[in-house]
Amino acid sequence: MSRIQPNFLRRFSPNERYLVGLSGGRDSVALLHWLVDSSYKKLICCHLNHQLRGRASDADARFVRKLADRYDVDLVIGSAKVRALASQQKLSIEAAAREARYKFFAQLAKRKRARTIFLAHHADDVVETFLINLFRGAGSSGLSAMREVSNRRIDNVDLTIVRPFLGIWRTQIDDYVRKHRLKFREDASNKDMALLRNRIRRQIIPYLEKTVGRNIRPSIWRTATIAAEEENWIETQLPDETAAELSVLELRKLPTALQRREILKWLRLRKISNVGFDVVENVRTMLHPDSRIAKVNLPRDRHVRRQAKKIFITD
Amino acid sequence: MSRIQPNFLRRFSPNERYLVGLSGGRDSVALLHWLVDSSYKKLICCHLNHQLRGRASDADARFVRKLADRYDVDLVIGSAKVRALASQQKLSIEAAAREARYKFFAQLAKRKRARTIFLAHHADDVVETFLINLFRGAGSSGLSAMREVSNRRIDNVDLTIVRPFLGIWRTQIDDYVRKHRLKFREDASNKDMALLRNRIRRQIIPYLEKTVGRNIRPSIWRTATIAAEEENWIETQLPDETAAELSVLELRKLPTALQRREILKWLRLRKISNVGFDVVENVRTMLHPDSRIAKVNLPRDRHVRRQAKKIFITD
Numbered sequence: 133m134s135r136i137q138p139n140f141l142r143r144f145s146p147n148e149r150y151l152v153g154l155s156g157g158r159d160s161v162a163l164l165h166w167l168v169d170s171s172y173k174k175l176i177c178c179h180l181n182h183q184l185r186g187r188a189s190d191a192d193a194r195f196v197r198k199l200a201d202r203y204d205v206d207l208v209i210g211s212a213k214v215r216a217l218a219s220q221q222k223l224s225i226e227a228a229a230r231e232a233r234y235k236f237f238a239q240l241a242k243r244k245r246a247r248t249i250f251l252a253h254h255a256d257d258v259v260e261t262f263l264i265n266l267f268r269g270a271g272s273s274g275l276s277a278m279r280e281v282s283n284r285r286i287d288n289v290d291l292t293i294v295r296p297f298l299g300i301w302r303t304q305i306d307d308y309v310r311k312h313r314l315k316f317r318e319d320a321s322n323k324d325m326a327l328l329r330n331r332i333r334r335q336i337i338p339y340l341e342k343t344v345g346r347n348i349r350p351s352i353w354r355t356a357t358i359a360a361e362e363e364n365w366i367e368t369q370l371p372d373e374t375a376a377e378l379s380v381l382e383l384r385k386l387p388t389a390l391q392r393r394e395i396l397k398w399l400r401l402r403k404i405s406n407v408g409f410d411v412v413e414n415v416r417t418m419l420h421p422d423s424r425i426a427k428v429n430l431p432r433d434r435h436v437r438r439q440a441k442k443i444f445i446t447d
Numbered sequence: 448m449s450r451i452q453p454n455f456l457r458r459f460s461p462n463e464r465y466l467v468g469l470s471g472g473r474d475s476v477a478l479l480h481w482l483v484d485s486s487y488k489k490l491i492c493c494h495l496n497h498q499l500r501g502r503a504s505d506a507d508a509r510f511v512r513k514l515a516d517r518y519d520v521d522l523v524i525g526s527a528k529v530r531a532l533a534s535q536q537k538l539s540i541e542a543a544a545r546e547a548r549y550k551f552f553a554q555l556a557k558r559k560r561a562r563t564i565f566l567a568h569h570a571d572d573v574v575e576t577f578l579i580n581l582f583r584g585a586g587s588s589g590l591s592a593m594r595e596v597s598n599r600r601i602d603n604v605d606l607t608i609v610r611p612f613l614g615i616w617r618t619q620i621d622d623y624v625r626k627h628r629l630k631f632r633e634d635a636s637n638k639d640m641a642l643l644r645n646r647i648r649r650q651i652i653p654y655l656e657k658t659v660g661r662n663i664r665p666s667i668w669r670t671a672t673i674a675a676e677e678e679n680w681i682e683t684q685l686p687d688e689t690a691a692e693l694s695v696l697e698l699r700k701l702p703t704a705l706q707r708r709e710i711l712k713w714l715r716l717r718k719i720s721n722v723g724f725d726v727v728e729n730v731r732t733m734l735h736p737d738s739r740i741a742k743v744n745l746p747r748d749r750h751v752r753r754q755a756k757k758i759f760i761t762d
Contacts, residue, residue: 269666351584365704389680
């Protein structure tokens with residue numbers, strides 16, 4: 133793996149300054165080692181203490197401190213009360229943790245003037261996320277994979293997210309960690325079978341491979357990757373949705389497939405993420421001239437409303 | 448279910464002449480009953496004896512004969528040596544059977560001057576097909592569902608395929624069959640666990656629903672249906688591919704996502720179906736100016752070749 137140098141990385145010169153997400157777990161420890169080994173010099177590791185696992189969380193923070201010292205790279209440790217955020221914002225713990233992390237990354241990106249962050253997501257993450265979204269019915273937009281390079285606007289900061297391991301399997305990372313004798317922190321929550329992701333990783337995928345009789349992960353990975361490229365392209369075909377309001381008449385002119393994508397993109401830009409198929413379809417029913425629906429519920433007590441041929445969001 | 452009258456059916460007046468696929472199995476028996484009940488009068492049932500199950504196949508033919516007589520509708524019984532076709536054409540039995548069936552439908556459509564056929568595919572078929580394609584890695588094109596109304600050109604005959612049950616679940620068809628006390632033929636091959644479709648139906652989906660903890664079929668059905676609508680739309684955006692040759696220079700101009708779709712559509716029109724992601728990606732590598740690949744293998748000993756900036760198929 134140390135010889136793998138994905139093509140797209142050429143765009144990110146080792147002499148520039150970058151953020152690196154560093155939880156202290158196996159994947160991010162391997163990523164940091166690999167970046168240092170690939171001559172990336174000006175790295176700023178970002179570690180967010182989620183305060184979810186008490187002493188273990190504090191030990192994680194001490195661990196990444198040592199690691200950063202050994203590699204002689206910068207480190208910023210932040211802290212968030214994820215449990216409180218989750219209950220305030222009516223999100224799952226996982227979703228609240230993710231949101232807190234990206235906010236932390238965006239703050240640092242601004243403060244440190246480094247707008248690009250490396251994250252350690254790998255090929256198995258792609259497959260697991262695909263299956264989670266499929267089973268939850270996120271619609272085809274939820275099927276598209278994370279991308280090797282993507283842009284995200286968080287709190288008015290434009291962050292570029294780079295994932296060099298997206299085509300690398302967990303077993304390859306294991307090999308790499310073993311070969312270089314890297315130490316890392318085990319996250320006990322990875323064994324919590326109450327989390328769908330863990331059941332998918334440890335029960336469902338092994339069962340499917342046995343019952344289908346082949347390694348299905350490469351097929352799912354490809355499907356997700358193709359879907360991401362198609363989504364990329366479809367989004368370039370969408371009309372401008374930066375306005376706070378959507379025009380009913382303009383939306384009506386689009387084919388069904390584009391109506392869905394336009395609504396999703398518009399919601400995402402209004403910071404309504406993780407909406408399922410139902411919300412999008414309900415917004416679409418507002419487009420009918422004789423529709424009686426004038427309000428659609430969103431998470432966190434927000435609503436999509438229709439009035440005077442405009443669609444907009446109210447708190 | 449007898450009261451369900453999908454919107455799109457309005458386009459198919461009950462007074463016109465239609466073909467109906469009638470295997471004698473539960474789904475097609477329910478479909479025929481439902482069509483007759485919905486006042487479709489000029490029906491021509493099509494039954495193909497696949498000669499795969501000896502006496503049971505002959506008994507199926509006698510069964511559909513009786514059924515057609517009872518409903519007073521026309522019936523044409525054809526016959527195909529599917530096993531021989533499969534080995535000649537290097538196809539699976541399932542794929543050869545499907546191909547033989549569509550050829551038979553196309554012949555009848557021409558002979559009977561009825562270019563529209565009703566088929567009994569239902570919502571569970573959509574879900575099972577989605578999972579088969581996902582596990583086999585058919586790429587996102589293979590994820591798109593069958594459509595309620597689709598057109599297919601077979602041996603120079605344009606056939607319109609209508610599937611009124613695509614939004615109806617197997618259990619609803621069961622209820623319908625029970626309510627109307629319909630008799631049907633059991634197909635022993637539905638219990639053959641050597642077939643991936645049967646393992647998906649009888650083992651994998653029940654396991655997933657138990658382990659995920661929810662009914663995942665509606666989510667998968669929606670995903671497949673959205674993908675079908677997106678595919679529909681994407682295909683309208685593709686350049687003309689009716690020529691026997693693809694231009695390397697023209698293809699190169701397209702974004703990756705459209706290159707794939709264009710190659711798939713072109714292959715399908717050249718009657719190369721069921722190609723996986725690998726074939727499409729190999730054809731795509733031919734587009735690189737410095738590509739050394741000038742030949743890609745297809746099923747049935749055919750090849751895609753590149754010569755003088757053209758891509759074409761040779762036998």
